Amino acid sequence: MSSSNPTDDGGDKGPAETVTHVSGTGIPIRGNDIDTDQIIPARFMKVVTFDGLGQFSFFDQRFTDDDEEKEHPMNEDRFRDASVMVVNANFGCGSSREHAPQALMRWGVDAIVGESFAEIFAGNCLALGVPTVTADHETVSEIQAWVDAHPQETIDVDVEGETVTYGDTTVDVTVDDAQRKALVEGVWDTTALMGANGNAVRETADSLPYVTGDGV
């Protein structure tokens, strides 16, 4: 797998890296409305760190009650090193659990191409430096079919140029403006960005009647 960012150890990225493009082999995860309870079942969230969550990605889709492997792309050898996930509509709907993108990232996912994403999920991905780029149903279906047929070949997600290239084909995709700017300029560490504005924060707080009136 090759990637423009050094996340393959599964850990967090440094605070101010740029993510202009991601390339790697693909994995298709088909279906609309795939919710966060499917991506990471709640029982695996009884933890106080995100370490080791990767192995539980899509757990109930991948394993039977007796821990035997079921048919699922994430169980297939040919997709085992994939880093670009290709999904359908409303992916990541449901809870705000960052455990969901954390699990996918720690499994090895560096970028997700899909028809649409739930907002909190996309925001959580951005906070991890994982782009979520979108295209229409036909385009996504074609990419999924291509990935199925070419599991060893590389897809390139150009975040800056808003394209996805697979084989000889390059298609236009959409990257949300704020997400593109944040990733391309390496300004997705919002804690650092906002922490620099302490005085302005105080001013805003002091202008609010419920803050000056008394605490909560």
Added chain:
Amino acid sequence: MSDGTLYDKVWENHAVTTLPTGQTQLFVGLHLIHEVTSPQAFGMLRERGVDVAFPERTHATVDHIVPTADQSRPYADAAAEEMMSELEENVRDSGIEFSDPTSGDQGIVHVIGPEQGMTQPGMTVVCGDSHTSTHGAFGALAFGIGTSQIRDVLATGCVAMEKKDVRKIEVTGELGDCVEAKDVILEIIRRLGTDGGVGYVYEYAGEAIESLDMEGRMSICNMSIEGGARAGYVNPDETTYEWLRDTDAFRDDPEKFERLKPYWESVASDDDAEYDDVVTIDGSSLEPVVTWGTTPGQGVGISEPIPHPEDLPEDKRDTARRAQEHMRVTPGETMEGYEVDVAFLGSCTNARLADLRRAARLVKGREVDPDVRAMVVPGSQRVQTAAEAEGLDDVFREAGFDWRNAGCSMCLGMNEDQLEGDEACASSSNRNFVGRQGSKDGRTVLMNPRMVAAAAVTGHVTDVRELPEREVDGEVEA
């Protein structure tokens, strides 16, 4: 672009600056935290050597993992105990108030904020929990955030966000007999879709919404996220102020109440506010809604047939087929008569005092079907205490319900309250995703609390309006 709405005003009041990403840095008025999504954020803070910026604007509770039967420490479940200890340590180190189980104030985060008067109109409220939208019932701008954003808020008192569009959902007319707020929101999601709200904040308005009590408004705002909207709100009015007047925040300080009221009034949407979209729903035409599938958008009126997948829009068919297979329902039939093994009355959607009262009235003088495992899990310790003072616990117990301690419980099955195998559950919660209630073969049917009570006593999904009358305390009740 919307203009003059509550959303525009509250946004404007809390905007600190525009970030290089184009996002707005928004000041957070109330940050609620719980044990599942905050520990990693505190870890990140420690890594950076940063302190909590506004501990006095932060409040903690424990809800997801608390056992609802035996709450003695250490908890029987070691993982739950570890999460609890971690939270205790974090709040102690940072000087954050904690409604812990020994305080009598503990409960589901979206129940305790409003009941303690922390949630107020014109505030920004965030929590690492998608159902934070609940607090919008008070005219607050409230949204769920991820753990990295919790880190942001802990470290800076702010969150980075992009402004959304505003869709006004006007529910006209008067709701019919036994039709509740839950039915209104299930209907909205069914019509607009689970992703219909992406990019929008929902403003709920119209006669049917305005005539709801605060509990009902919370049930509606709670499920905004199930319709894809990050936030939902109702403009504050006299009903809102009446609730607030009687909370911890103002009970002993009526002057503070009067000082803040003009601000609350000022943030309500203007009469001539502009919206990006308006949807109107005739509230008087609704009936109780239940889900037949595995997303909250797969709902149907209790007397209507379950749809045939081929009659649905193309992009919904596959999901519908899979859902019907999982749920073992037959298109063309109604949900009435669908057998249930479990009845769960709980969650941040429908476990407030008003919900329990309505369900108890229905249960009184009846018995839970012998094949049904029925439980009531109050939304908070205060709800529990108030309900017990009214004798509701006895009503439920006598009927055969298990009366438990406050927490999220079987809404997501992170404690011992879980579905087993392929059990079917009539649930007053908000999500019917596969695996949500703790068993991946479990089957969840979402419905309003009275419908849950009705299913508990009959053993199957039942139109509560058709339950035969019975005599209670010399009076005849439905």
